[in-house]
Amino acid sequence: MVALPQADLSVTTVAEIVRLAVAPVFLLSGIGAFLNVCANRLSRIVDRSRAVEPMLLESRGAEHDRWLAEMKVIDRRMSLVSWAISLSVLSAVLICLVVALLFGASLTRVHVGTAIALLFTASMFAIGAGFAVFLVETRLGSRSVRVRSELLQHTVDDGG
Numbered sequence: 596m597v598a599l600p601q602a603d604l605s606v607t608t609v610a611e612i613v614r615l616a617v618a619p620v621f622l623l624s625g626i627g628a629f630l631n632v633c634a635n636r637l638s639r640i641v642d643r644s645r646a647v648e649p650m651l652l653e654s655r656g657a658e659h660d661r662w663l664a665e666m667k668v669i670d671r672r673m674s675l676v677s678w679a680i681s682l683s684v685l686s687a688v689l690i691c692l693v694v695a696l697l698f699g700a701s702l703t704r705v706h707v708g709t710a711i712a713l714l715f716t717a718s719m720f721a722i723g724a725g726f727a728v729f730l731v732e733t734r735l736g737s738r739s740v741r742v743r744s745e746l747l748q749h750t751v752d753d754g755g
Contacts, residue, residue: 609702612697612698612701612702613698615697615701616694616697616698616701617694619690619693619694619697619715620690620694622690622718623687623690623691626683626686626687626690626722627687629683629722629725629726629729630680630683630684630687633676633679633680633683633729634680636676636732637673637676637677637680640669640672640673640676640736641673643669644666644669644670644673647662647665647666647669648666650662651663651666665739668735668739671735672732672735672736672739675728675729675731675732675735676729676732678725678728679725679726679728679729679732680725681725682721682722682724682725682728683721683722683725685718685721686718686719686721686722686725687718689714689715689717689718689721690715690718692714693711693714693715693718696710696711696714697711
């Protein structure tokens with residue numbers, strides 16, 4: 596059986612370990628806020644798809660083509676937000692592993708600095724990719740809300 600090196604488990608030592616290991620938890624808070632934004636955005640996109648679906652099914656001709664094009668954009672946006680959520684959750688899981696390894700390594704004096712650095716770097720890549728995908732989705736969403744030119748030129752007769 597392999598004996599682990601003895602660690603100093605005094606209250607001040609454990610308090611210092613907790614202080615160091617908990618620092619990345621603030622990053623988890625930010626990721627959680629971003630996940631909330633993504634979930635709200637996904638909810639609005641799903642609501643829009645539910646509103647468009649009956650109009651798509653009842654329409655014909657050019658109107659049908661417009662609704663179908665919108666539904667395709669909605670589908671793409673749902674996919675992008677889902678990817679942003681998945682990447683953000685991956686980043687959060689990696690940060691949790693970093694915290695666990697920081698705490699565990701400090702208590703057992705096991706040298707896992709390289710693993711911690713790699714996990715943290717991977718977490719930053721994951722959240723960065725999540726932000727980038729979210730940016731693409733927001734750009735796609737803002738482009739899809741353009742007002743059709745025929746509506747901007749529409750006039751109403753006074754009838755008088």
